[in-house]
Amino acid sequence: MAVRGGRDNSFAAEPFRGHSGDMSPSLRRAVALVALSLAFGLIQFDATVVNVVLATMRRSLGGDLGLAQWAVDGYTIPFAALMLAAGPAADRFGRRRVCVLGFALFAAATAGCAYAPGWAALIGCRVAAGTGAALILPSSLAMIGEAYPQPAARARALGVWGGVASTGFAAGPPVGGLLAAADGWRSVFWVGVPIAVLAGVAVLLTTEPSARRPSRLDVRGTALGAAALALGTAAIIEIGQGRCAVALALAAATIGVGAAFVAAERTATYPMIPRDMVGPGPFRGAVATGFVFNFALYGALLCAGLGLQVVHRYSVLGTGMAILPMTLVVAAGSTTSGFVTARFGPRIPMLAGFGGAAVGAAIVAVGASDPRAVTVGLTAVGLASLAMPAMTSVALDAAPAAHAGLAGAVLNSSRQTGGALGVAVLGAVFNAAGRTAPALALAFAAVTVILVIGVRTSLRATAHTHEEVGCDVG
Missing domain, CATH: 1.10.287 (Helix Hairpins)
Incomplete structure (x- = not known):
């Protein structure tokens, strides 16, 4: 469990005292949970909205598919790589302070993307946005973990967190398609600016500064x-x-x-990952599962977006609408997972998520030449979202108590590393195979294999925890 004895629990005891005397403690805590959840939702939105406008960006800025991939990986690489430093930094300098700083950097960088005159400036701003995301996520997750120390309550809170995050993920392709069709690809970046500002202000108003804890960078x-x-x-x-x-x-x-x-x-x-966190057990299994999760989901979304536009000649708006059912399933699955995990433990949603998603990827692999099969199969791939809050619960429960901020950072760094490599590997497969229907089939065959591996890592992650995490349902 991430919050146990030996730590300063003042934030957990009265986590959202805040600065607004007119709010009741329960309302402040609810508002803070929504604001902290918006952090992840904003990050997910920014990761997925770009996929649907890559072809439009290439037509506007020129260049090859490799540059377009860097518009995605320029964000996910610093996000993945810097989280392991951002987690200890949040513990050392204060989680609220680091979280709000991340929101400010994210807002400024995202606005910069909208004005970028070429690929170099765009990718540079995406790197800055990924850095802001790295500051936001581990600090916000640690604050939620402290606020909800009981496993069942935390699982439900993570269900809200995952649901809001997945709504951001879900909104990316359709909103991106609508905005790009109406006002060009630059408009998709403006969405995140006011959300980042509002979420940062809400965190400032509804939370107290958390205690600083000694931590080495x-x-x-x-x-x-x-x-x-x-x-x-x-x-x-x-x-x-x-x-x-x-x-x-x-x-x-x-x-x-x-x-x-x-x-x-x-x-x-003082290594990035303390040695007592990396031994065999549920924490390492959850981290491996997170890597597989994002590798498959981000890679599938990239290939589906390109495939629908390049292979099946969909417009940017048509592509966003075709991906919409999948993203709705992602939003519903993440929200449902938190409550299922609270009642039954993490094993059931994790296995159901990866198993159902593997079936969906296989449907795309077999029917890649038919856009209807691509849409149906991609929708089923969205079932992987059932695993997200569940594996987060496993990681927070299993992590050593001394590393609260770092535990979420390790999990999400693994996830974003998987996402960066998924975009690179599956994008390379699709491009090298000729950007045809067989190329799309080959990419989704690889996604199917990765999702089956996710079933295996889920079994390992929950081997000793599936009866414990959901035991407190009162």
């Missing part, structure tokens, strides 16, 4: 890890573009930097 490990992830992603993207010599050079650099990262972490006095 592994600057060297963070820099090496981020470089290794960026180089590896670049190598995969270059393979998809057919630039093998460049890809090999990047792969060699990845191996070298990756080896340096491993050596640095083995000898570090």
